[in-house]
Amino acid sequence: MKFKHPQTLEQIATLLNVEFVGDGSFPITGINEIHVVEKGDIVFVDHPKYYDKALNSAATTILINKKVDCPEGKSLLISEDPFRDFNKITKHFNPFIASKSSIAESAIIGENTVIQPNVFIGENVTIGKNCLIHANVSINSNCIIGNNVVIHANTVLGADAFYYKNRPEGFDKLISGGRVVLEDDVDLGASCTIDRGVTGDTLVGAGSKIDNQVHIGHDTVIGKKCLIAAQTGIAGCTVIEDEVTIWGQVGIISGLTIEKGTVLMAQTGVTKSLKKGVYFGTPQREYRQTLREVIYLKNATNKEKK
Numbered sequence: 001m002k003f004k005h006p007q008t009l010e011q012i013a014t015l016l017n018v019e020f021v022g023d024g025s026f027p028i029t030g031i032n033e034i035h036v037v038e039k040g041d042i043v044f045v046d047h048p049k050y051y052d053k054a055l056n057s058a059a060t061t062i063l064i065n066k067k068v069d070c071p072e073g074k075s076l077l078i079s080e081d082p083f084r085d086f087n088k089i090t091k092h093f094n095p096f097i098a099s100k101s102s103i104a105e106s107a108i109i110g111e112n113t114v115i116q117p118n119v120f121i122g123e124n125v126t127i128g129k130n131c132l133i134h135a136n137v138s139i140n141s142n143c144i145i146g147n148n149v150v151i152h153a154n155t156v157l158g159a160d161a162f163y164y165k166n167r168p169e170g171f172d173k174l175i176s177g178g179r180v181v182l183e184d185d186v187d188l189g190a191s192c193t194i195d196r197g198v199t200g201d202t203l204v205g206a207g208s209k210i211d212n213q214v215h216i217g218h219d220t221v222i223g224k225k226c227l228i229a230a231q232t233g234i235a236g237c238t239v240i241e242d243e244v245t246i247w248g249q250v251g252i253i254s255g256l257t258i259e260k261g262t263v264l265m266a267q268t269g270v271t272k273s274l275k276k277g278v279y280f281g282t283p284q285r286e287y288r289q290t291l292r293e294v295i296y297l298k299n300a301t302n303k304e305k306k
Helices: 008-015 048-055 083-093 287-305
Strands: 001-008 019-021 027-029 041-047 060-062 075-078 154-159 165-169 169-175 179-182 193-195 201-204 278-280
Touching: 001 008, 001 083, 008 019, 008 027, 008 083, 019 287, 041 083, 048 060, 060 083, 083 193, 154 179, 193 201, 278 287
Parallel strands: 027 041, 041 060, 060 075, 154 193, 179 201
Antiparallel strands: 001 027, 019 075, 165 169
16 A cells, blocks of 8 residues: 655654654655565564564565664664554555445546446546446445456455454454455456455456356455356465466465466365466365376275175
8 A cells, every 4th residue: 555645754653653763754655565565665563473574575664563673774663563553554544434425426437337226336446448337236445447347236346354463352453455456358246255455456357257256355366367156265365377267166275376277176175376287175186186086986985895
């Protein structure tokens, strides 16, 4: 998430009421999670296990709960609770704006796009040309939709990320400030949910087709010309490369990469990143080898019965 205007280290420290390490005029241009940080970003870290990863990331300001040696060319914000203060930054620079109508005045809708009854379109949404948005779709704030996109009834774009910190008093939610982006020629079936990024974009690439009742978690990237069948669930921060086919009821855990051209057969449970191939089963295995094993076991047990 980029700020509309660059900030300084001192300005952010004042907002959070925390100590800082570095030049007070050190520039800060946004905040991001560790897997998408860039120069100018703040990243937060609140566990010693991940200190080195955060300090050595592309982020140039680290919101951290312990004073440590500051790497050259970077700055620190010393916070008792980085999770809480990361939320505070998101709220300040990207506050929730309650809509006063079913289609926000700030929304931009392209030529020849059809909006069916009972659709909600939030603040700062952009929809391209020749789209068809069916009844009861919800498109929350800041979503970007390309040209020739079809979205079927009851689908929700831009729901919050499923991201919580377990505290003694209960679960504390990490506030979502990212977007959902659909490129050109995407089709979404009925009752799909695509969560927005925590700080970045959840992306569906051009020409991809998604069936009914598919869930795509926060910050996940779906490549171009992918096919995803019904009741598939894809956790956050996953990368599905171009031309991947995912059949029904597949489950994919977070943070994985599925290589271009891969096929996941129905009801496959994916627990690790995959090279191009055809996979089946839970945990996933190469499809033909799995079939051979099933046939072998069937033949062996049939012989035992005789």
